[in-house]
Amino acid sequence: MAMVSIDLDMKRVTNEEFLKKANDCMPVLKETLVHPSAIVKIQDNESSYPDVSIVDSAEHLSDYPMKKGDKLYLDFGGHQVGYVTLRLSSTGSPQDSPAYFRLKFGEIAREMEERSQDYDGWISQSWIQEEFIHIDVLPAELKLPRRYAFRYMEIEVIDTSLKWQMVVDEVACTSVSAVDTASVQPFQTQDELLQKIDRAGIRTLQNCMQRVFEDGPKRDRRLWIGDLRLQALANYATFRHYGLVKRCLYLFAAQTREDGRVSACLFTEPKLVADDTFFADYSLFFASILLDYYEETKDIDTLCDLAPCAYRQVELVRQMFDERNLIQGEGSTTNMWCFIDWTEGLDKQAAAQAVYIYCEKRAQKIAEILGDAATADDMSTDLSLKSEAAFRHLWDNEKQLFVSGTHRQVSYASQVWMVLAEVVDAEAGGKLLDRVTALNPEKGMVSPYMNHHFTEALLMCGRKEKALEYMKFYWGGMIRLGADTFWELYNPQNPSESPYGSSIVNSYCHAWSCTPAYLLRKYF
């Protein structure tokens, strides 16, 4: 299913003052020089995830002169985001032809086995981190101009000539991030799996923290508001880099659609451009991120500046409700009016109703803090109407579950968001989650993003043991498959699933998966 939003007629308005404030918070990236730890072998083992074994120390790299067809796999010992340099030379007779080789970068070993020529997914093949390079004259230092997200690197010589071989004298990566881990205390536990989960969460967040909070440093490398909300929460529990959150809030407010609607994501290079993709939930989250930021920092100036933008999102999404106070997204031609999760065929009405309530509550609180009684009162009234409507129209008394849409679909998402929005109290919420878990409806959870919300809902309802068990099952599942950063997508039932038609373009260090670092610190 191609999920693409295109609106070539979209008119954008820019607030230059906000843009300036955003750019004043531009972080200086910290650089770390990293060398590969080993030359490795990557071997298919008939599961979805190949075996990796050490062949030699990477210090012996230059002992492997490479001729046509020769390959080397390097392991950088952990997930890197950075700029790679190779020192190359030749051996044998004089270099009588250009060196021609292919470099491939993979976040996990599995990517190294996937062939880019077999890719036929619907998102761009250009995300595959592979380069074909000619070097006319050796020795040479090759500074690759692009940034890569990877742990593994493959060097395949396509051709030298019969007279000479290529020698890789050194490979190094200048890894970059807005933060370093020195300041972050590991989560205190004796449980090794939880230690690994925490470490991977922190590393995931760190490698997504660049000039903005990126969703994934491999792909799409840009600021999505749904990811930002979770990244900001994890950041408050770990790195506490407040400037980057502030920057991202100002960026979203700095360019909107002409009606003030905040885009689902934005681009910052070569200059700020708000995307022509809009999700109801994502726009609404602006209010929730802003309040979280204020509560963490007490930065009242930013709250003052950006509150109108937060209110405006509520106002705009309020227009999507019908006379029964039920949100309606079905009129849109795709299921893209609201994100919630990637689950195919998921009816999003109930969850969207709940997200609206969740965010309007936060917008209302902002209005209270700022002493804007009229706005606060208006929102209070509206909140009552929306909550009542949820109970009246979306509650199935027989099933004792929330249902969604005309087909009264049961899903995890609907229950989870009603809990998070506190439409039900903790006790009722706990039972709701127990029921949906027991029922295990067809419409499950696909993204770590949805799994995060499920876990946080459990924790809000005091289901600590169950939440911990689930984290060890879900995020621990990735760890057991070799992850040192968490993935964009992980389906325990189908570990090679991709929303893009091929897993080679999946992102394996993805912001919305970093939240164990937050959940463990907040609730344990």
Place this chain on the structure above:
Amino acid sequence: MAMVSIDLDMKRVTNEEFLKKANDCMPVLKETLVHPSAIVKIQDNESSYPDVSIVDSAEHLSDYPMKKGDKLYLDFGGHQVGYVTLRLSSTGSPQDSPAYFRLKFGEIAREMEERSQDYDGWISQSWIQEEFIHIDVLPAELKLPRRYAFRYMEIEVIDTSLKWQMVVDEVACTSVSAVDTASVQPFQTQDELLQKIDRAGIRTLQNCMQRVFEDGPKRDRRLWIGDLRLQALANYATFRHYGLVKRCLYLFAAQTREDGRVSACLFTEPKLVADDTFFADYSLFFASILLDYYEETKDIDTLCDLAPCAYRQVELVRQMFDERNLIQGEGSTTNMWCFIDWTEGLDKQAAAQAVYIYCEKRAQKIAEILGDAATADDMSTDLSLKSEAAFRHLWDNEKQLFVSGTHRQVSYASQVWMVLAEVVDAEAGGKLLDRVTALNPEKGMVSPYMNHHFTEALLMCGRKEKALEYMKFYWGGMIRLGADTFWELYNPQNPSESPYGSSIVNSYCHAWSCTPAYLLRKYF
């Protein structure tokens, strides 16, 4: 047949003084900015050479936004050697993925239809002028760091995304050469084909004249002594860039094998390295090039400096003769002891005997000019022995032709070189050439290099009409197939022949084919 010489034990000696003199003559390259003249279509027509037709002016390039799979072919109006820059942008929704595209450069339209993935020849695939490029952020100016030799350029978009298309706003080539054609008068003739032959010869030479006389700017891009000899002659008749010839002579003398043997070719980047390939004829030509240079320039200092190197080549090759004064190359494991031509199975003994005589005569003349009577006398004596031996052992009285090797093979090459070496006089030579032409022996001529020697032999014997007819047949044949520079290889019987197992790596602007510009001016 892979023709590769490898001698990893080769010891090289460097004469730093000669190297300095060579580098003092380093030319400053002239730059010319060239834009494509047209967007073209290249269509298979079931012959070896496709049709090219104009689609649109290249000024309208930006009217063709490119999505996944789209291709554009540009015609630069003539053969270029230079550095290409593209100005690129995007259209549609924001650029939500890197641009990924393939660029391919071809000297002739035929190359554009050959697929690099099908290449399985024995020389390096790295010569195929093709690049795969990712651009993360558009708009961008892409300055390709490598030099290309091409007339046609293909841009194929491998992927953008569903949201946006790539726009090529401008493509330009900074063409480079040590010379420009402004100073060269076209050969005066009413014959249009001859005008084109002359123009293509001059362009071929110009595009091979870079920091050294290259054999081909596409491949191998380096200084071969056999090519240098013909380039220097054509240069004297046209550009008269004496410094470049001087530079190349000093380069060959500046690094030799430890016994003083001049390599067949050398590399100048990143520093001077003489190759571990040696041909008897190529080493000997050092003497002939040196004398030609002196006769053209009267540069007695260079003659003094380099004469010992010229004598040494004669001395070293003299060791290859047996007690009958016949040269012996058969002891070598390959047919690579002497070049002469690419003709498969060609026995090179008679031609090599003649090349030795040709070059020793020139070395002897150098000795005379320098007043080195002992050397001159020694060579005179030797020349008589070698010429007598040629008549005694290589002349077939019945066939009235020179024969070569133990199988007494008849070939063009043997007759041609006996004529060029003036082993026979012009009258006898003329008859010899008439006989071999009438016989049309199985061992024909493959390279333009050999065809040049045949044509010059005809001219030396006063066969002007026949030579002109032959030039129009042979070099004119390339013109009729669309050439604007002359090719490394042209076989009128098999226009798609390649010595490398695939014509995609053939060079279509090749020094040794430029000689019509010399022959027309010298003999007409």
